[in-house]
Amino acid sequence: MTRYFEVHQRDGAARTGSLYLNNTIPTPAVIDPSSLKPEAEGDIIYPGSQWHFGNGKAATQATLKLRERVGKNKLIIMPSCTYSSMVAGDVTCEKIDVPADEGPTGIAYSERDPETTRDLYVADGIGCHEGNPRRLLAELMKVRKNIAPDSALYAPNIALPENVAMLIYLGVDILDTTRATIAAFEDKYMTSAGFIHLDRLAELPCCCAHCSGTSAKEVKGMDKKQRARLLEKHNIATLEAEVALVRQRIRSASLREYVEGRCRHDPALVAMLRLSDVEYDFLEERTALFKPAPLLATTSESLTRPEVVRFARRVQQRYTPPEKDILLLLPCSARKPYSISMTHSRFRKALGKNLKLVQEVIITSPLGIVPRELEVTYPAAHYDTTVTGYWDAEEHRWVEECLEDFLLKHPYKHIVAHVEDEYRSICENVSKKLGLEITYTSDGNVTSPTSLHKLEDTMKELCSGLSYRGDYRRDMLKAIADYQFGAGAGEKLLPPDSKIKAPFPRYQAFLDKEQLITLIPENGTIALTIEGAKRIIETGDYVVNIDDFVPRGSILAPGVIDADERIRPNDEVFICGDKAFCVGRAAMSGPEMIHSSRGIAVDVRHVKKL
Ligand SMILES: [Zn+2]
Numbered sequence: 001m002t003r004y005f006e007v008h009q010r011d012g013a014a015r016t017g018s019l020y021l022n023n024t025i026p027t028p029a030v031i032d033p034s035s036l037k038p039e040a041e042g043d044i045i046y047p048g049s050q051w052h053f054g055n056g057k058a059a060t061q062a063t064l065k066l067r068e069r070v071g072k073n074k075l076i077i078m079p080s081c082t083y084s085s086m087v088a089g090d091v092t093c094e095k096i097d098v099p100a101d102e103g104p105t106g107i108a109y110s111e112r113d114p115e116t117t118r119d120l121y122v123a124d125g126i127g128c129h130e131g132n133p134r135r136l137l138a139e140l141m142k143v144r145k146n147i148a149p150d151s152a153l154y155a156p157n158i159a160l161p162e163n164v165a166m167l168i169y170l171g172v173d174i175l176d177t178t179r180a181t182i183a184a185f186e187d188k189y190m191t192s193a194g195f196i197h198l199d200r201l202a203e204l205p206c207c208c209a210h211c212s213g214t215s216a217k218e219v220k221g222m223d224k225k226q227r228a229r230l231l232e233k234h235n236i237a238t239l240e241a242e243v244a245l246v247r248q249r250i251r252s253a254s255l256r257e258y259v260e261g262r263c264r265h266d267p268a269l270v271a272m273l274r275l276s277d278v279e280y281d282f283l284e285e286r287t288a289l290f291k292p293a294p295l296l297a298t299t300s301e302s303l304t305r306p307e308v309v310r311f312a313r314r315v316q317q318r319y320t321p322p323e324k325d326i327l328l329l330l331p332c333s334a335r336k337p338y339s340i341s342m343t344h345s346r347f348r349k350a351l352g353k354n355l356k357l358v359q360e361v362i363i364t365s366p367l368g369i370v371p372r373e374l375e376v377t378y379p380a381a382h383y384d385t386t387v388t389g390y391w392d393a394e395e396h397r398w399v400e401e402c403l404e405d406f407l408l409k410h411p412y413k414h415i416v417a418h419v420e421d422e423y424r425s426i427c428e429n430v431s432k433k434l435g436l437e438i439t440y441t442s443d444g445n446v447t448s449p450t451s452l453h454k455l456e457d458t459m460k461e462l463c464s465g466l467s468y469r470g471d472y473r474r475d476m477l478k479a480i481a482d483y484q485f486g487a488g489a490g491e492k493l494l495p496p497d498s499k500i501k502a503p504f505p506r507y508q509a510f511l512d513k514e515q516l517i518t519l520i521p522e523n524g525t526i527a528l529t530i531e532g533a534k535r536i537i538e539t540g541d542y543v544v545n546i547d548d549f550v551p552r553g554s555i556l557a558p559g560v561i562d563a564d565e566r567i568r569p570n571d572e573v574f575i576c577g578d579k580a581f582c583v584g585r586a587a588m589s590g591p592e593m594i595h596s597s598r599g600i601a602v603d604v605r606h607v608k609k610l
Contacts, residue, residue: 004104013171072103080108127157133272144171184232253291277304288569290378290523297385329417332364336381368402373479377524473500548578557596
């Protein structure tokens with residue numbers, strides 16, 4: 001059980017937290033490895049390896065003595081046999097038998113002796129994999145997956161200003177200054193875009209306290225020791241500034257955008273980003289249903305980030321369009337939600353009363369396709385992308401795949417596309433591939449009077465004699481419910497006699513004057529009342545089981561007995577216990593609720609005592 005480390009904010013696998021020791025250490029943090037020596041009186045202590053003590057028994061004795069001397073507010077890392085994880089065979093450490101409840105402890109992670117509930121784990125030897133992105137990623141993910149989510153992860157001897165954003169993005173909490181010191185003694189001047197050898201520096205590109213009082217010429221003239229000390233101070237300051245910025249990006253839920261930019265200085269880091277996206281399950285499990293920050297799609301990796309892939313997969317697996325005969329494909333707009341943009345207002349005006357007879361689907365990069373009913377749901381109304389009119393081959397292929405999948409799953413009598421340029425070429429490719437006929441209504445410019453008339457006339461002709469009894473507002477709420485809770489949830493939540501009120505998009509659904517649902521426009525998700533939750537609770541999805549208590553305000557992780565593994569941070573969840581039935585928002589993922597012993601698991605909104 002971890003009692004000395006707590007996670008505060010999460011952004012994907014990255015998190016901010018606190019190590020509660022003599023002094024509280026905010027994480028992600030950079031520590032000085034020399035402060036780990038017992039005589040340094042630091043808050044984290046490493047008494048030395050088992051080799052140093054001679055054997056496991058002596059090491060245990062020394063560690064117990066150390067605990068007695070330093071008290072219970074300092075974290076002691078257990079003496080290990082330090083060998084790299086690349087060492088094969090049956091090299092084993094003797095078990096150091098210092099109880100975890102005698103104060104905070106850490107230990108080198110070992111597959112051979114998997115312990116999972118220390119306050120801190122050391123990814124020993126991780127620095128060996130620095131030049132091997134595949135291996136480094138695999139090792140980091142392995143440790144992160146196997147230890148408790150509320151254990152801190154320390155990656156020693158690897159931090160550089162250019163790689164810390166990536167390491168923290170993958171779940172590292174503590175780094176150290178080893179590399180910054182070594183670099184200083186090699187005359188390497190660190191910057192967030194990689195190091196520059198002192199010989200090549202004409203000026204010092206830094207305003208830190210150590211650089212501002214001197215010049216490149218002066219530093220070059222210093223004796224070796226003096227020079228190394230100054231470079232070391234600068235290197236550490238640069239590293240710390242970078243980590244502080246990363247902490248801020250986590251708080252503002254925008255670390256992914258930062259990592260996409262930061263990794264460009266090192267091909268191995270770009271490789272790591274791409275390889276990590278292939279490990280979709282690892283990142284997606286930790287990625288919130290929605291974020292408070294806009295999603296900026298400015299690189300080719302934006303197409304594979306977990307939020308984008310998850311949206312496309314949920315459209316494929318959870319979305320069921322209302323039964324209509326005509327599909328209208330439209331281009332996206334810069335303004336979101338699309339329907340309030342100037343271009344989409346014109347399209348919809350041209351459709352007139354036929355609008356409700358038509359299924360609208362918007363083609364866009366990087367999301368692929370967005371059914372009109374999901375246009376307000378994160379990230380559909382929250383992304384911004386680089387617009388040049390040119391789409392690269394990957395974007396083309398990705399969007400085509402999404403459209404192709406939709407058309408294969410949902411057959412229509414007529415498909416109309418009111419699109420130009422790249423959007424048209426996507427439609428043409430898919431139409432050719434699937435042998436489907438698509439009617440094009442745009443004549444060079446989607447908003448020209450000729451094009452809009454053609455759209456109007458085509459729709460009039462196709463829609464004549466058709467009728468649709470559904471209500472767009474109910475369709476939208478149903479689609480969002482399916483998106484959040486799984487296919488079929490919307491049908492259960494919104495019976496045909498339910499009433500929808502309020503203006504777009506702040507919809508509310510009522511049944512017999514009892515409110516069931518509110519659509520939250522800021523993130524396009526729905527919040528349920530107790531009455532609403534009762535309608536879908538029997539599916540057993542998105543349920544958190546708690547002990548026999550009545551929650552007030554929030555539920556802490558230790559109070560959770562079990563949780564649906566599909567729960568993501570910010571998911572709407574249903575809390576079931578012997579004494580209460582509640583509705584709330586998840587503050588952490590389902591797996592994290594199960595395996596954590598600290599922190600808020602759910603923010604509760606409605607409580608019904610049983
Ligand atoms: Zn400096």
